[in-house]
Amino acid sequence: MPKAYVLEMFPYPSGRLHMGHVRNYAMGDVVARHKKAKGYNVLHPMGWDAFGMPAENAAMEKGVHPGDWTYQNIDAMKAQFEKLGLSLDWSREFATCDPDYYGEQQRLFLKFMEKGLVYQKKAKVNWDPVDNTVLANEQVIDGKGWRSGAPVEQRELVQWFFRITDYAEDLLTEVQKLDRWPEKVRTMQANWIGRSEGLQMRFEWEPPTGFTSLDEAEQAFAQDDYDLTKVDSCEYEDLKDALEVSAQGIEIFTTRPDTLFGASFVALSPDHPISIALAESTSEVEDFRAECAKIGTSEADIEQAPKMGYKTGLRVKHPFVEDQTLPVYIANFVLMGYGTGAIFACPAHDQRDFDFARKYDLPILPVVKPSDKETASAAWVASGKGADMDAAYTGPGTIMNSDFLDGQEIAAAKSQAIGQIEDRALGQGTVNYRLRDWGVSRQRYWGCPIPVIHCEECGIVPVPESDLPVRLPDDVSFDKPGNPLEHHPTWKHCTCPNCGKPALRETDTLDTFNDSSWYFARFASVDDPAERAYWLPVDQYVGGVEHAVLHLLYARFFMRAMRDVGEVDLPSGEPFAGLFTQGMVTHETYKTDDDRWITPGEVETRDGGLWEINTDHAVSVGAIEKMSKSKKNVVDPDNIIATFGADTARWFVLSDSPPERDVEWTQSGAEGAGRFVQRVWSVFNALSTAPRDGQPNDSDAATALRRASHKAADAVDKAIEEFRFNSAIASVHEWVTVLKKAEQGAEDILYARFEGAFMLARCLTPFMPHLAEECWSLIGGEGLCSAAAWPDVDQSLLVEDSVTLPIQVNGKRRAEISVAKTASKDDIEATALAEPSVQNFIADKSIKKVIVVPGRIVNIVI
């Protein structure tokens, strides 16, 4: 029996289910129930992503313990879950805040540490001033915290990191092979990893004016013995500062080594260590850095931000051209977070460099002759100076003005330039990634404690496995800002497992994205590697697209890391073979004439307009948006279930829109779904008292009904498999209409009606399990409908004996004919031509050609 691991992203226990959950879990349930009916061994578990900030916020606001708050919410939500009739395996349930779970996570952390996948470093990190914690790069959206929405600040802190970049190449190549993932998500991950091939190289320092070599200058610095009258003091002081940071020169990364001959300056990020060193001794540099930081935080109009530069007194040597030196600028458009935080600029072939060069009047030397003749014939090529360029040229072409690279195509020139740099031992060809290591330290209480101990003697010591889990203390207070674990009087004090001396526990907890990075493996088995290997990977994962980068990237990393420390037998390292990202549930928004958002329940229709109930405030309908508390356009699943029933809610959220798109919740739509439930019931009700001993026969009416049922069951089957639930539902609607009409038919189709009804109940189970079960037992179905196998479709019934063919004349439909399935092309052609309405169109014109596609169409060309 093949296995099918069906999983929906587990919820955060906020306390209430929302319609988005209903849609998400309804979809997963359709897949799980369908797979089960098709004979798969199905795993469909559920649990709780239970660590997180809201619990701490509740603790601060209401004085409840985060754990109590969380477990109460879990109870409340589980009750809601149970009403939905989902085929979940609750025997595997856990919450990530269970010590069993996070203890195991701590063990994994230590395994990763042993393997060298974890390290600690002092780094500039994203600090969320509202949540009072650090955020990973992925968790900063548009310069704001992903949860709090507060503008992120930069702080320098010692932090724990996971070496996700070790897997950058693998994460990138493998994501492209996940053919059951949405293209969009694959691209987003690929872009996030951001691979680029190029050259990392060093521009060596030019000695200050007055010295013939760097050695000589250095010696002078070292002995503090130099004659200020001999040198340009600014240059001299700058170089002295810079040498302390980097004696070798400036390391840059470029993807365009082919344009090295067009270099006109080198630029450092304002956050580059050399920039910082210069700022310490020169207030102008400090001012410039401050200026840049200002713009950096007002993120929105980075596009409009003008290029700004500060000219240092530093100069570096051109790697290829003897005696040519380049000035070094600090430039606001160079990011410390990418490459080495320093670039060489070729203004003729990079727009940013171009803008900068224009502003500061630096040389612009074109070195790529465009292959496009029109552009190439422009005046600037002739001038060879680029004085007439109005924009950088970044297209294809051949190299010029470049000594040994002249005449080559760009690609060839790149590799030759890299070769030359390598020969001169100035650098090497490298691959650079945008992805950076995952900072996992969080200064929060309600998370998984990082299981290490800081000892003055022994340094960082892992907590021995026998001491796991490192439990969170229960007696914590949230009355002051910052990390409650840090404030706790005793918790952090311990003895070093190594030397036995007093030591301190790490008080940072793990980013909660760790918790969701391996929970699916825990579902598969608590600790049996063989059972995990059997279930993994997840065959169908269903969840929101908002996790396209964060959760899905981390989980992919975690499986690789777990594989490499021998914790999971998953050669590919890919946790999710199939991914489906569902759309949101939206609703109209309502605003009163005095500018308040109000809930759908507070709106009534009166005098042909919309009004707030029991007031005289007119209501206007706003945009259709994702249900949110702020816009008050929320529909509560509990109310819907009380009014319409769980089946109706499930049916409706799947019916109108394709699953990957947003669906708008409407009252009338929900009522329509409720009507349909009644309609289905009436079909079964009509059969409940009918005699069940109808004999099979092959009357036309019976055969037609059987065809309809088998075709519909087949269509539902295929639509579910292809995640086209809205189409499956449309097929069911048609099917029910046919069965309803058959109630008027003669007695001799009763057996076909029963056959259809049994098949229908079975096909309805994935969508409306309660209704299907009732209907099934109403007509005497054996056992549980949900335990029955998917109906066998009689393939012979899917093919019609005769087919209706449209007849086109010159490509326009003019008539229809009915012919036997087996009719020959000649017969079809003859029948078509004999059709009177066709004759009208042909009249006296001569027929040029007749195209007959059997089973499809006839086209007569005149």
Add this chain to the structure above:
RNA sequence: GCGGAUGUGACGGAAUUGGUAGACGUGCCAGAUUUAGGUUCUGGUGUCGCAAGGCGUGGAGGUUCGAGUCCUCUCAUCCGCACCA
């Protein structure tokens, strides 16, 4: 700017490989049932036209006997990334 999508009735959306555009649902219209409203049921509903017929899948071209579907250009909307060297 780069990347990914999406454009079809009043609305959500259907439409194997190019082969009857508008399935199904909502809304609307009409009729039946009902003491009324609601419910339920039946029929109708792309558009212009009395009709014959014409026109119609964001727009403009093209390929084809035949295009929502393929090609070229273009417009609009949404999403992601964004001074990525």
